[in-house]
Amino acid sequence: MAIEKTRARHESLGLGEQDLLKLYRHMLVARRVDERSWILNRQGKAAFVISCQGQEAAQIGAAYNLRPGYDYLYPYYRDSGMTLLLGQTPRDQFLSILGKGEDPNSGGRQMPGHFSSRELNIVTASAPVGVQYPQATGTALAFKMRGEDGVVMASGGEASTSGGDWHEAMNFAGIHDLPVIFLIENNVYAISVPSKLQVAGSIAKRAEGYGFPGVEVDGNDVLAVYEAARDAVGRARRGDGPTLIEAKTYRITAHSSDDDDRRYREREEIEEWRLKDPIIRFEKYLFDNGLLDEEGKEAMDREIKAEVAEASEYAENAPFADPEDVLTGVYAEA
């Protein structure tokens, strides 16, 4: 009896070597940019840092299904992995983190993590949690009204499902079968409050009550998130309506550079999750499937670190936002 070789997971998903290396590369870019941001903070150059570390698989696996500049993204403040994948650059991130005038998100007006790009259809984000969901449904409704096949992805942490905006948006999306994907990156903590004090029951299962599918997925497995998001984006594009994805992941860093997480969680817990680091995990997959080796990995990392260092240096030398600008641009000209 002939033994048939089992197809690798990525082959079943229709992903080729180039796709996998792109996914991996962007996860690593997001991580290296993030790490550099903390150094800039500790050097006193960056006033504030908020991290994506640990959530790269959830972000990049999901956003890989979007068409940049056509579909819309309503990100939340940790989604630098998503915005980097869609086309923002490490230089853009550092310009934002350092409050420089060239910051493409806001010209130095907003804190880091408040992403915006008109060209990439990344809708300007704010700090109040959950406000993006109703907005995302409206953007999806516009696509539907025009009969276009654009989709909208809106993301947030598990705490963003606690307020009314999320539920109002889920309800509205369900009523009108809107082409929207709710991506919840459940990273276990809302600053200090653990998900057991934040979330009753299951987030994913709530979708059923609103009349559309909700799936729970291992958020540290980039291929699993990719698959869930691919199905969700496909549904939305076909006009079959919304999907909720709950990606179970973990916030490796403190909430922000202003937070000391030793007040509320054990070091052992973080160490356990470090072993499940989505980047290490994907590396192993690539190694096991002969798509990457130690040498290739090191070469890629060297390249990324050089790119990150150059981007950081550029941003450090760029001029701060012009103080005169504070008075301009309040209203758009009619």
Next chain:
Amino acid sequence: MAEKNLLQAIHDGLAEEMRADETVMVLGEDVGRAGGVFRVTQGLHEEFGPSRVLDTPLAESLIVGSAIGLSVNGMRPVAEIQFADFILPAFDQILNEAAKFYYRSNGVWTVPLTIRAPYGAVHGGALYHSQSIEAWFCNTPGLKVVAPTFPADAKAMLKSAIRDPNPVLFLEHKRTYRLIKEDVTDEGHEVMLDKARLHREGGDITVVSYGLMLYTALEVAGKLSDEHGIGAEVVEPRTLYPLDRETILNSVKKTGKLLVISEANITGSVSGEIVAIVSAEAFEWLDAPVMRLGAPDTPAAPFARSAMDAFVPSAEKIEAAMLELARY
């Protein structure tokens, strides 16, 4: 040219904009088949269909939030809040979101959104169908707050609001909906959102007012002229934020006396801002202390007719205040 009341004028403005621009749409509670609780959107559902005249769930944050999302994706939504009293769940979406999109994105994302909200005390409306909520919104850079009183202005300003690339809160005093009628042109009358209107010239006092109070003040001004020979100049801001300071200041510099009348609770009101501007910038022209007339600092208009009439400044109180100022 035909005589229209405020309701009809707003309806016509909406319908004309929807005919001219297929990206214009309305959404809100009961705006569809029912045509709105005040009938402002009557007939639009039949003419433009259920997606451009969309009945939403009863969720104000969703109404405004989804309208923001529509506006960034090519639409020009007109969101209706059924009563201004119910706008608070949407406060975050209006102040933190719609009003700040443009500034916070450094001029990249515009929000061409109009939010209509009927406000003001009406008999039987009681605490939660009566409030004058304008002050809550009039310290929000990035937002325009307009409160036209007369039908022709309302129609023209609604059209300007819809075409404006910024979010506009469009307030309609519901007691004036059927009270005020005037000839309204079918097309052409244009009112920008940055100009006050001088209704009546006079040399003795300046009265600044809007909504039902303006209507009453104009009647009283006519009476004072006839009976006492007092010349009251009456200015309607029309846009409450940002204010047209120049028109107000020019009038006060002419008369030397200012009375601001509104139906809102007096403390922290738009009236307070107007007298502050005049006190600071026309102090040397003033011949009398600035005066304000408004609702007392009690929560809102009561249900009982007698009690509501005591809450809202009456024609008698307005006349007394104008006389007192003229005679100062």
